[in-house]
Every structure is written in C-alpha cells, then in structure tokens.
Amino acid sequence: PSPLPALIRKKRDGERLEDAEIRNFVRGVTEGTAQQGQIGAMLMAIRLRGMDAAETLALTQAMASSGRTLAWPPAWHGLLVDKHSTGGVGDKVSLALAPALAACGCKVPMISGRGLGHTGGTLDKLEAVPGFRVSQSPEEMRHILARVGCCIVGQSAELVPADRVLYGLRDVTATVDSLPLITASILSKKAAERLSALVLDVKFGEAALYPTQESARELARSLVEVGAHLGIRTAALLTRMEQPLGRAVGNALEVLEALECLGGGGPRDLRHLVTALGHPCPCATPMSLFPPRPYPHRASEPLHVPVPNVPVPQAGVTPVSLSPMSLSPRLGAPPCPCPQCPCPPRLGSPPCPCPQCPCPPGWVQQVRALPLARVLHGLGAGRARAGDPVNPRVGAELLVGTGQHLRAG
Structure with missing residues (x-):
C-alpha cells in the first residue's frame, strides 16, 4: 500500500483516491499507525479538494467496517430506525424522538456524537444527567432495546472506532463542514447499526453548518444517495436554523x-419538528404521544392521532426507561412547584437571572442563535479541543420569541 504522506499529497493535489487507498487511510486511523498531524492534513485535503460520490461511499464503507457490526434478532427486521441531525442550537430532538418512536413500536439504536463547533452534542446533553452511561457494549444495547425500544450511545472501540477519532479531530481542524466527511461520519455509524430506515434533519441558516438552503440540499442529496447504496431507506428534511430550537x-x-x-x-416548534421527523419512519404507528394540535404541517399527523386507553406519563419518562442506563427513576419526576422547596435544581440547572433594566415596549424581530451559541461556548458549554470538559450547567433560557410584543418594564 502507498505510504500515508503519498495519499495526503495525492488528495492535496486534487486527485481521486482509489478504494484501496481510502481503506489504507482508515486502517491507519483505526490501528493508530497514522499520526494526528497526518490525519489532520488528510482531513483538510478532503475539505479543500472534496470527494466524488464513489470516494465518499468507499470512505463510509471503510469507516463502518473499522469495528464491529451490530446484529439483531430476526423479529426486529424492518423495525430498526434512527434519526440524525446535522446540528443546531438548542437541538434536543433526538432526546424526545427516540423514546417517541420506541413507544410506536420501533427499535432505535442511536449512536450519537459530541458537540462540534458551536453546536451541541447529544452525548454531552445526556451526560448532564448524573450517572448516565453513554458507553454501552453491543450486548448491552441489545438488552436495552429489548426492554425499552431505544438507546443512545457513543462510539466505542468496538463500534466505528475510525469515526470516533476523525469526529474529534474535525472539530479542532476546522473541517466540520466538509460534505464527504459529514456524509461518511453519519452513515458509517448508521451502517454499523444495520438499520432498516433513517430520517435526517439537515439544517441550514446562520447557525447551521451550511448557511444556504442550496448547500444543505447538496448534503441531503449526498446522504440519501449513499444511504441507498448501503441498503438503508433514507429520507431527509431541510429545516431552518436561524434561531434556537425551543426555549x-x-x-x-x-x-x-x-x-x-x-x-x-x-x-411548539420542538413538538412540531419531533412529529414531522417521526412521520417518515415505517413503524411509527399512530399514538397519542402529544395532544392533537392544529399544526399546518401534514407530516405531524401520525403521532397526533389519539389511541384510546394509552396513558402518557406526566413526565414522559418511566422507571423502566431509566433503569437500563443505571439511572434513578426520580430524575424523570416533574419539578416541585413550591417556590420554598429546599430540593436542589434538577440536573444542576443554573440559578434564575437577576431582573434586568426596564426596556421600552416593542416587538421582537429576531432571536439570533449563533451569537448566543458562541457566548455559551465560551462560557464552557462547548469545547475548543478534543477531550475538553463541558460544563452542563452553562445554559440560557429564552424568555421571548420572534414576533412577540413586549410591554415596557
């Protein structure tokens, strides 16, 4: 095989890499024979020179084959689904959609990542829960899926180890927005999951990886095409990311x-997006996960049709869904309404802010997500280098929304 510097030079000069050369690069990443500087140089060469569809597919397959492929009971055939978002500000959809799909009869083995750039990571959010363990073996994943229907875990030494290395380095080498690297990172994990179907939330706008709808559409097309070659039924939604999702x-x-x-x-915007993304999944049978609401988006209908005698837990989390992850069911309880309650805030929530100076009346024209995300990132909500700690208590709650009228005071 060609030495790694020769492969870096080849891609740097805009040449096409052969399938065997791509497998050689991924093998060096996985086995640790490639130095971090060499990996970073290759990532930047791919970011600047790009990859064609065949190269992207070969990279995805090589990364998926770098570790163990999950195996499921035959009875789950056609029920294995997953969702992935390209990242946004306030994007906590996976935390709600995975258990929602499980309640509809799907099996959701979600392999997620940590925050990249100013966008939050699902694993970082889950690790804000005391005792939550995102590292699970394939056997533990199968046990959890059999019990509760969904699990969210991180890449391990067994599951797509090549992506675990590349994912962390992309954040610190300014290659987060590379189309072939995004495609390979997302779909290598999904290929290892042996999915039946996948729904993608591809975001565009000021606070997204891709600022324009056209560039996001190009990424969505790449993901759908490579997903089809991998044998996964793949659907993609383009959603705007100019302001934070939710509050x-x-x-x-x-x-x-x-x-x-x-x-x-x-x-409302969070509920709407959760139900819209749940619509394309083939096993998402109607269930009253959310009360029926007059949303204009027809894709939200399947999860809004009420089913008689199907109670919805008040807090949305039951003891059975918490215990497989070694957590206390008390974490899912609603907060105490008493203002004098001595109980500490759940999940280490930050204290309430002090009252601000009086403001004149007016209308909220815009709530920009990117500046807010950068401020929180600088305060410790994100990481500047791979392996940096994240402070789960850093956060902000939006008290107003676009189009809202504010009185003086």
Missing part, C-alpha cells in the same frame, strides 16, 4: 425541555 440552550436545560416535550408540553 432552552445548554446541555442540562435541553434535557429538561425534552422531558417536557415528551409529557405533551414544551415549545
């Missing part, structure tokens, strides 16, 4: 808002 931004606060959503409450 909460920050790991601990977003977990609480996801619980509120599962209980039938929470912000």
Whole structure:
C-alpha cells in the first residue's frame, strides 16, 4: 500500500483516491499507525479538494467496517430506525424522538456524537444527567432495546472506532463542514447499526453548518444517495436554523425541555419538528404521544392521532426507561412547584437571572442563535479541543420569541 504522506499529497493535489487507498487511510486511523498531524492534513485535503460520490461511499464503507457490526434478532427486521441531525442550537430532538418512536413500536439504536463547533452534542446533553452511561457494549444495547425500544450511545472501540477519532479531530481542524466527511461520519455509524430506515434533519441558516438552503440540499442529496447504496431507506428534511430550537440552550436545560416535550408540553416548534421527523419512519404507528394540535404541517399527523386507553406519563419518562442506563427513576419526576422547596435544581440547572433594566415596549424581530451559541461556548458549554470538559450547567433560557410584543418594564 502507498505510504500515508503519498495519499495526503495525492488528495492535496486534487486527485481521486482509489478504494484501496481510502481503506489504507482508515486502517491507519483505526490501528493508530497514522499520526494526528497526518490525519489532520488528510482531513483538510478532503475539505479543500472534496470527494466524488464513489470516494465518499468507499470512505463510509471503510469507516463502518473499522469495528464491529451490530446484529439483531430476526423479529426486529424492518423495525430498526434512527434519526440524525446535522446540528443546531438548542437541538434536543433526538432526546424526545427516540423514546417517541420506541413507544410506536420501533427499535432505535442511536449512536450519537459530541458537540462540534458551536453546536451541541447529544452525548454531552445526556451526560448532564448524573450517572448516565453513554458507553454501552453491543450486548448491552441489545438488552436495552429489548426492554425499552431505544438507546443512545457513543462510539466505542468496538463500534466505528475510525469515526470516533476523525469526529474529534474535525472539530479542532476546522473541517466540520466538509460534505464527504459529514456524509461518511453519519452513515458509517448508521451502517454499523444495520438499520432498516433513517430520517435526517439537515439544517441550514446562520447557525447551521451550511448557511444556504442550496448547500444543505447538496448534503441531503449526498446522504440519501449513499444511504441507498448501503441498503438503508433514507429520507431527509431541510429545516431552518436561524434561531434556537425551543426555549432552552445548554446541555442540562435541553434535557429538561425534552422531558417536557415528551409529557405533551414544551415549545411548539420542538413538538412540531419531533412529529414531522417521526412521520417518515415505517413503524411509527399512530399514538397519542402529544395532544392533537392544529399544526399546518401534514407530516405531524401520525403521532397526533389519539389511541384510546394509552396513558402518557406526566413526565414522559418511566422507571423502566431509566433503569437500563443505571439511572434513578426520580430524575424523570416533574419539578416541585413550591417556590420554598429546599430540593436542589434538577440536573444542576443554573440559578434564575437577576431582573434586568426596564426596556421600552416593542416587538421582537429576531432571536439570533449563533451569537448566543458562541457566548455559551465560551462560557464552557462547548469545547475548543478534543477531550475538553463541558460544563452542563452553562445554559440560557429564552424568555421571548420572534414576533412577540413586549410591554415596557
């Protein structure tokens, strides 16, 4: 095989890499023979020179084959589904959608990642829950799926180890927005999951990886095409990311808002997106996960049709769904309404802010997600280098929304 510097030079000069050369690069990443500087150089060469469809497919397959492929009982055939978002500000959809799909009869083995750039990561949010363990073996995943229908875990040494290395380095080498690297990162994990179907939330706008709808559409097309070659039924939705999704931004606060959503409450835009993304999944049978509401989006209908005698837990989380992850069922309980309650805030929520100076009356024209995300990132909600700790207590709650009228005071 060609030495890694020769492969880096080849891609740097805009040449096409052969399938065997791509497998050689991924093998060096997985086995540790490739130095971090070499990996970073290859990532930047791919970011600047790109990859064609065949190269992207070969990279995806090589990364998926770098570790163990999950195996499921035959009875689950056609029921294995997953969702992935390209990342946004306040995007806690996975935390609500995974258990919602499980309640509809799906099996959801979700392999997620940590925050990249200013966007939050699902694993970072879950680790805001005391005792939550995102590292699970394939056998433990199968046990959890059999009991509760969904699990959210991180890449391990067994599951797509090549992506675990590349994912962390993309954040610190300014290659987060590379189309072939995004495609391979997302779909290598999904291929290892042996999915039946996949729904993608591809975001565009100021606070998304891709600022324009056209560039996001190009990524969606790449994901759908490569997914089809992998044998996964893949659908993609383009959604705007100019302002935060929901009201909460920050790991601990977003977990609480996801619980509120599962209980039938929470912000309207979050509920709408959860139900819209759940619509394409083939096993998402009608169920009263959320109360029927007059949303204009027809895709939200299947999860809004009420089913008689199917109670919805008030907090959206039952003891059976918490115990497989070694958590206390008390974490899913609603907060105490008494203002004098001595109980500490759940999940280490930050204290309430002090009253601000009086403001004149007016209308809220815009709530920009990107500046807010950058401020929270600088305060510790994100990481500047791979392996940096994240402070789950850093967060913000939006008290107003676009189009809202404010009185003086």
